[in-house]
Amino acid sequence: MSLSVERASLKLGGKAILQDIDLQLAQGEQVALIGPSGAGKTSLLGLANSSHTPDSGRVTVLGQQPARLGARALKVLRSEIGSVYQVPPLPGRQRAIHAVGAGQLARQPLWRSLLDLWWPAQTAAIAACLRQVALPEVLYQRCGELSGGQRQRVGIARMLYQAPQLLLADEPVSALDPLQGRQMLQVLQDDARSRNATLLVSLHAVDLALELFPRVIGLRQGRVLFDLPTAEVTPALLQALYAGDETVAAPALDIPVFAGSSVSGPRC
Amino acid sequence: MRLRHPPLLRGLLQTLALPLLLWLLLLGSQLNFAELFTPGTLATLGKFLADFFPPSHDAFFLKSLGEATITTVAVANLGMLLAFAIGAPLALLSSRVLLGDSPLLLAVLATPIRALLLLLRGVPELVWALLLVRVVGLGSPAALLALGLAYGGMLGKVYAEILESQPQAPLQALRHAGSGRIAALVYGLLPNALPELVSYTVYRWECAIRASAVMGLVGAGGLGQLMDTSVRMLNGGEVGAILLVFMVLVLLTEMVSWLVRKVLA
Numbered sequence: 423m424s425l426s427v428e429r430a431s432l433k434l435g436g437k438a439i440l441q442d443i444d445l446q447l448a449q450g451e452q453v454a455l456i457g458p459s460g461a462g463k464t465s466l467l468g469l470a471n472s473s474h475t476p477d478s479g480r481v482t483v484l485g486q487q488p489a490r491l492g493a494r495a496l497k498v499l500r501s502e503i504g505s506v507y508q509v510p511p512l513p514g515r516q517r518a519i520h521a522v523g524a525g526q527l528a529r530q531p532l533w534r535s536l537l538d539l540w541w542p543a544q545t546a547a548i549a550a551c552l553r554q555v556a557l558p559e560v561l562y563q564r565c566g567e568l569s570g571g572q573r574q575r576v577g578i579a580r581m582l583y584q585a586p587q588l589l590l591a592d593e594p595v596s597a598l599d600p601l602q603g604r605q606m607l608q609v610l611q612d613d614a615r616s617r618n619a620t621l622l623v624s625l626h627a628v629d630l631a632l633e634l635f636p637r638v639i640g641l642r643q644g645r646v647l648f649d650l651p652t653a654e655v656t657p658a659l660l661q662a663l664y665a666g667d668e669t670v671a672a673p674a675l676d677i678p679v680f681a682g683s684s685v686s687g688p689r690c
Numbered sequence: 691m692r693l694r695h696p697p698l699l700r701g702l703l704q705t706l707a708l709p710l711l712l713w714l715l716l717l718g719s720q721l722n723f724a725e726l727f728t729p730g731t732l733a734t735l736g737k738f739l740a741d742f743f744p745p746s747h748d749a750f751f752l753k754s755l756g757e758a759t760i761t762t763v764a765v766a767n768l769g770m771l772l773a774f775a776i777g778a779p780l781a782l783l784s785s786r787v788l789l790g791d792s793p794l795l796l797a798v799l800a801t802p803i804r805a806l807l808l809l810l811r812g813v814p815e816l817v818w819a820l821l822l823v824r825v826v827g828l829g830s831p832a833a834l835l836a837l838g839l840a841y842g843g844m845l846g847k848v849y850a851e852i853l854e855s856q857p858q859a860p861l862q863a864l865r866h867a868g869s870g871r872i873a874a875l876v877y878g879l880l881p882n883a884l885p886e887l888v889s890y891t892v893y894r895w896e897c898a899i900r901a902s903a904v905m906g907l908v909g910a911g912g913l914g915q916l917m918d919t920s921v922r923m924l925n926g927g928e929v930g931a932i933l934l935v936f937m938v939l940v941l942l943t944e945m946v947s948w949l950v951r952k953v954l955a
Binding site: 499503525 | 859860862863864866867868869870873877878879880884885
């Protein structure tokens with residue numbers, strides 16, 4: 423089992439975010455996570471990448487429970503968990519080559535990481551990852567000079583460079599147009615498939631989830647509403663999932679609220 | 691959730707607090723503007739200024755002026771180096787950025803180090819110099835150590851604040867992917883923090899040049915000590931020459947720091 427969540431609940435700031443979550447992802451499986459805003463998709467991915475610890479229940483990642491590991495073992499485990507964030511956490515002044523290169527920080531000694539800033543040893547491999555997300559030209563550009571969509575793709579390139587066993591992506595294509603979004607999801611899927619890694623992607627675009635993923639999990643108000651093979655996801659289920667959420671009318675036109683904002687948005 | 695405009699009364703109080711504070715400070719400083727402009731004061735001032743020109747330029751004086759200038763610049767630069775060597779590690783060891791949120795580490799490391807930084811910067815560099823002159827004797831080593839200690843305290847505090855004020859998401863993301871603390875700091879925070887860190891360091895360096903000159907007044911060598919001698923001997927020409935050198939020095943440092951900031955921006 424690549425990711426196993428058993429009766430897990432999570433509270434953040436006294437508010438119940440996730441309740442009694444149960445789900446199992448086998449090694450190599452590819453799953454889409456859908457649900458209205460505020461359903462807890464990001465928090466669930468946070469449980470999976472060990473940035474959140476469940477208040478009750480159990481989360482097992484790649485056969486280990488992050489909450490029970492010591493610092494060193496946790497680092498080793500985390501080096502096999504890759505995360506793509508909806509708002510790419512890339513410093514604006516950082517050049518793309520280092521932003522992507524940071525994907526290997528956990529696996530190389532500190533002196534190597536520091537030396538890389540002056541004398542990057544893996545330029546070719548990093549450039550290859552940027553080519554995969556169709557951004558070969560930005561290698562030496564600063565992240566702050568890139569568009570929101572480009573930054574999102576640099577974030578994906580970082581995970582490709584990390585090459586983890588468990589790939590988690592939180593709305594990885596929210597700043598991309600539908601065509602590019604589909605391409606990037608396929609890049610993630612191809613990468614996961616080629617290494618038999620597990621892929622869990624939260625998506626606002628329901629059509630992409632249904633089209634590209636064999637299994638879909640619907641999350642509503644912190645609970646799993648359904649967890650089904652895509653063929654069994656009915657319009658009625660989707661309607662129940664998004665009941666009361668007017669944004670579902672045009673899921674493909676989802677506009678990222680923070681990606682382009684200079685005030686509360688990322689520095690990159 | 692309630693959206694509320696900040697109450698008018700609070701805003702008004704905040705606006706009025708500053709002028710009130712300034713007025714109280716003015717009272718406290720016992721400054722008497724009228725006294726500055728009495729005929730006696732103006733005449734003394736005028737004669738003193740008149741003596742500045744022409745500045746002294748005999749070979750003997752110029753030689754000691756040159757030596758004092760070199761001493762002052764050297765003390766400022768080495769003092770900054772020492773301050774950096776003290777401030778940078780202490781900043782890291784006292785900040786959440788490196789220690790994380792572990793209450794134990796914060797209590798054992800951060801709190802004592804923050805107290806140490808407060809002690810270092812709480813004592814002005816001039817007072818450090820006065821004390822150190824008693825310990826290591828007259829001359830530039832006292833000034834160098836004084837600068838290193840006082841500015842080390844300032845750099846340590848401000849570096850920590852700059853690092854903690856950066857968006858922490860990039861650092862957290864790297865930590866959650868298994869990166870070590872230092873690597874995550876260098877890749878996640880430093881790129882954005884660097885301009886601010888360098889800009890503050892360069893500003894402190896400007897201050898160090900000035901401070902290094904002033905510290906001579908308590909016997910710690912350099913331009914200040916020369917100035918002290920000249921003022922005591924009522925040699926206006928020498929004072930003028932020293933001030934001239936001093937202004938050129940400050941102008942040069944400002945040009946250098948302007949250049950550094952421009953390159954970084």
